Amino acid sequence: MASTAERGTWGSRAGFILAAAGSAVGLGNIWGFPTQVGQGGGAVFVLIYLLCVLLICLPIMVAELVIGRHAQLAPVGAFDAISPNTRWWLVGVLGVLAGAGILSFYSVIAGWSVAYIWFAGTGALTGDAETVEAFFATFTANGPLSIALTLVILGTTATVLVGGVQSGIERVTKLMMPALIVLLLVLAIRAVTLPGAAEGLAYYLRPDFSRLFDPTVINAALGQAFFSLSLGMGAMLTYGSYLGKQESIVTAACWVVALDTAMALLAGFIIFPSGFSIEGFDPSASGPGLIFAVLPRLFATLPGGQLFGAAFFILLTIAALTSTISLLEVPVAHFIDVHKWPRPKAVLLVTTVVFLIAIPSALANGAVGFFSTLPGFGTDFLSLMVVIWNNFALPIGGLLTAVFVGWVWRVDRAIEEVELHGSPFPGRALWSVLIRWVCPAAIAAIIVSAIVSM
Numbered sequence: 001m002a003s004t005a006e007r008g009t010w011g012s013r014a015g016f017i018l019a020a021a022g023s024a025v026g027l028g029n030i031w032g033f034p035t036q037v038g039q040g041g042g043a044v045f046v047l048i049y050l051l052c053v054l055l056i057c058l059p060i061m062v063a064e065l066v067i068g069r070h071a072q073l074a075p076v077g078a079f080d081a082i083s084p085n086t087r088w089w090l091v092g093v094l095g096v097l098a099g100a101g102i103l104s105f106y107s108v109i110a111g112w113s114v115a116y117i118w119f120a121g122t123g124a125l126t127g128d129a130e131t132v133e134a135f136f137a138t139f140t141a142n143g144p145l146s147i148a149l150t151l152v153i154l155g156t157t158a159t160v161l162v163g164g165v166q167s168g169i170e171r172v173t174k175l176m177m178p179a180l181i182v183l184l185l186v187l188a189i190r191a192v193t194l195p196g197a198a199e200g201l202a203y204y205l206r207p208d209f210s211r212l213f214d215p216t217v218i219n220a221a222l223g224q225a226f227f228s229l230s231l232g233m234g235a236m237l238t239y240g241s242y243l244g245k246q247e248s249i250v251t252a253a254c255w256v257v258a259l260d261t262a263m264a265l266l267a268g269f270i271i272f273p274s275g276f277s278i279e280g281f282d283p284s285a286s287g288p289g290l291i292f293a294v295l296p297r298l299f300a301t302l303p304g305g306q307l308f309g310a311a312f313f314i315l316l317t318i319a320a321l322t323s324t325i326s327l328l329e330v331p332v333a334h335f336i337d338v339h340k341w342p343r344p345k346a347v348l349l350v351t352t353v354v355f356l357i358a359i360p361s362a363l364a365n366g367a368v369g370f371f372s373t374l375p376g377f378g379t380d381f382l383s384l385m386v387v388i389w390n391n392f393a394l395p396i397g398g399l400l401t402a403v404f405v406g407w408v409w410r411v412d413r414a415i416e417e418v419e420l421h422g423s424p425f426p427g428r429a430l431w432s433v434l435i436r437w438v439c440p441a442a443i444a445a446i447i448v449s450a451i452v453s454m
């Protein structure tokens with residue numbers, strides 16, 4: 001096992017929080033959250049999402065960080081080190097697969113964001129709502145262009161990973177995160193003051209309780225929470241393995257969760273008021289194109305809108321890249337740690353495989369009919385990937401992590417690790433109950449009922 005000194009640790013607690021938040025904050029907050037709220041019926045989705053974050057994801061965030069810091073290894077090695085001669089390392093393998101699967105569709109959307117920097121900056125996104133929507137449809141139906149943009153994202157991510165990570169991520173995130181927060185705040189203030197914004201706010205904030213027990217909505221909210229917080233696939237576990245023993249895991253977890261959730265909620269305050277200010281807007285009909293169809297209309301209402309638009313998509317692309325880096329690092333670290341591959345070989349091989357899996361997603365928005373309306377599934381390939389990885393693979397990874405910490409490694413040992421920095425674990429009794437009983441039972445119930453209601 002490499003010692004902490006060889007593996008490197010974070011420069012400071014703020015550095016760690018920024019890097020973990022850099023992984024968490026990304027397309028999941030700004031593209032995924034509004035899309036899912038739109039498809040999940042508005043405020044009721046937001047309510048269920050917040051419950052999932054607090055009761056299920058926050059305890060699991062602590063669990064992943066604890067396992068990582070204790071074992072000082074990437075997921076497969078970490079499960080194996082804590083519980084040798086068992087099959088628990090397979091949870092790490094599930095994370096490796098999820099990392100590749102998520103990255104495959106994630107890099108397609110991130111590629112769209114890259115193109116939109118250019119489109120927004122050059123004034124290509126002007127016109128009425130229909131024109132802007134038609135522009136998006138024509139753009140995404142261009143298969144070779146989508147594939148090329150996906151390659152740009154994967155190539156950039158791979159280049160960063162070959163060169164080593166920590167200092168780069170810390171530095172970039174330190175600048176990007178505050179800039180993104182400020183820009184989102186400005187956009188939210190503009191959006192809520194648009195004519196028609198009240199209807200959007202009501203949609204976003206006033207729950208329709210009739211859908212509170214809809215298993216599909218609950219499953220989507222749970223999946224979105226895992227996806228947004230980078231949980232259930234060992235990414236946070238890996239970050240935890242770089243966390244110094246003197247740091248408070250609980251404080252770090254709370255910060256990351258709070259930042260990530262605030263960014264997602266803020267994105268909703270931008271998209272729904274601006275969406276509803278457009279006549280005939282139907283949030284559930286837009287699917288993955290929601291933000292790309294709505295935001296240009298918002299930029300057009302701002303002085304210097306082109307500049308705002310370009311700045312927004314630049315920041316969104318950087319936010320996406322700090323996430324793609326952590327997505328790719330999980331499978332790459334696996335091949336380095338377990339199969340002893342040199343880093344460049346691991347990066348090249350994993351990136352190539354991810355690129356091949358990404359092609360159908362890049363062709364799923366009109367370029368190829370088969371992938372755009374998968375016969376028998378009633379959805380396109382990219383949206384199917386979201387369901388498979390986010391709604392099922394990540395929560396299952398989280399469930400197994402909770403069972404592992406709660407029942408195999410056992411909570412008292414985990415609590416001992418949490419308290420290594422010298423002060424007691426606040427809420428340790430509550431965390432023990434959540435991680436042993438509430439998280440596994442709730443996730444299992446949600447997954448089973450979602451499958452039954454399919």
Ligand code: PFF
Pocket residue numbers: 023024025026027028029102226227228229230231233234235236323324326327
């Ligand atoms: N949390 C990222 C986002 O919200 O965009 C996506 C992600 C990154 C998921 C890393 C999982 C992961 F391991």
